[in-house]
Amino acid sequence: MSTSIGIVGGGILGAALLHLLTERHPDCSFTLFEKESAPALHQTGHNSGVVHAGLYYTPGSLKATLTRRGVALVKAFAEQHGLPYDECGKLLIATDEAQVHRLEQIAETARANGVPGIEILRTLEQIRRVEPHANGIAALHSPTTAITDYAAITRKLLDLSEQRGAELRFGARVTGVTGSDSGAVVEVGGERLAFDRVIVCAGLQSDRIAKTTGGGRFPAIVPFAGSYYTLAQPKADLVKGLIYPVPDPAFPFLGVHLSRMIDGRVLVGPSAFLSFRREGYSSLSFSLRDSLQIAGTGAFWRFAARNIRSAVQQLEGNTRRAFARQSRDFISGIERRDLLPGTRGVRAQAMRSDGALEEDFVIERSGCVTHVRNAPSPAATSSMAIAEHIADMIDLGAGGSGATGGTSAAEERRA
Incomplete structure (x- = not known):
């Protein structure tokens, strides 16, 4: 048998x-x-379709090892079966000197993980060879970061x-x-x-x-919702690939970034808020069972206590005007009217008993x-x-x- x-x-x-x-x-x-x-x-x-190169993950971790192997497998499968795959590249753009130092640390991690082609761009001229309309004082370029469906x-x-x-x-x-x-x-x-x-x-x-x-x-799974706007034309044509901020180690999630998708849309976002429903793709989604489970988890309250500053910043920045303002750190001229309603996803984030994210x-x-x-x-x-x-x-x-x-x-x- x-x-x-x-x-x-x-x-x-x-x-x-x-x-x-x-x-x-x-x-x-x-x-x-x-x-x-x-x-x-x-x-x-419900994601942006990014094929991550493995820039941030601790060398030797499952994430680092399996991401690098995964990139090769996804690319080969997409090419074999005629599915879309575009190595549009990714820039992590620094807007102050403290971020430049973090870029150098990320570059070291990426190289330790075997990410090919990693380069730190140290002038605006170099940045604009990759993203002709971008601003910043330095950037990390990952040319093989891709998008797919x-x-x-x-x-x-x-x-x-x-x-x-x-x-x-x-x-x-x-x-x-x-x-x-x-x-x-x-x-x-x-x-x-x-x-x-x-x-x-x-x-x-x-x-x-x-x-x-x-x-x-x-x-335990604690769901976090991420809502995006879609960048309207002609502003969407100003973004060639993926433009990300430099991660701040004090905060658990990335800030607003601009992501070209395989269908040509450019997403702006996401926000990062607790979701009151595990599979809720509307801002009004609510599940009593899911909400009570979160509220009854001491680990979540320990996490919340450590991230009050981040939560306040998210609340202050969760408006169309704020998303536009943060986008202008990287691409000049983006206004509130350029951001159209977009998509929403929910991330299944596992949390340890001490409130730390897994x-x-x-x-x-x-x-x-x-x-x-x-x-x-x-x-x-x-x-x-x-x-x-x-x-x-x-x-x-x-x-x-x-x-x-x-x-x-x-x-x-x-x-």
């Missing part, structure tokens, strides 16, 4: 896993469960998997997963379906499903069940490499004893 594999989640990570495993193990049987009517309707379909990639991954015999079950909400050393059971739509292995890539619901398997309360990817195993507990950006970039990592972790031989125990690299470093 062939080994049976269940995958929970129809975003790009679940799709990448299914594609890789059906390719590696054609004699196994595969079923993917997705609660929505189509794939890529949450984080995968992750939803299109997800659909193609699933199409290829289905052609190999995988079963795709949409509209199938998984309410629990239980496992042992000998197998696992997926609870979906009143059914209890048995598998030899189950891999859960549930994104915004990952902590809830992990707890049904006996996983710990932490890392910085690395977290993958846990419990018997024959593997859970992806934290995979925020750059998880889309890293998706195919994360799939390789998980495929190498699990044992698809008979019996299942090889999948028992184990922790992620991130957990080993915390221990």
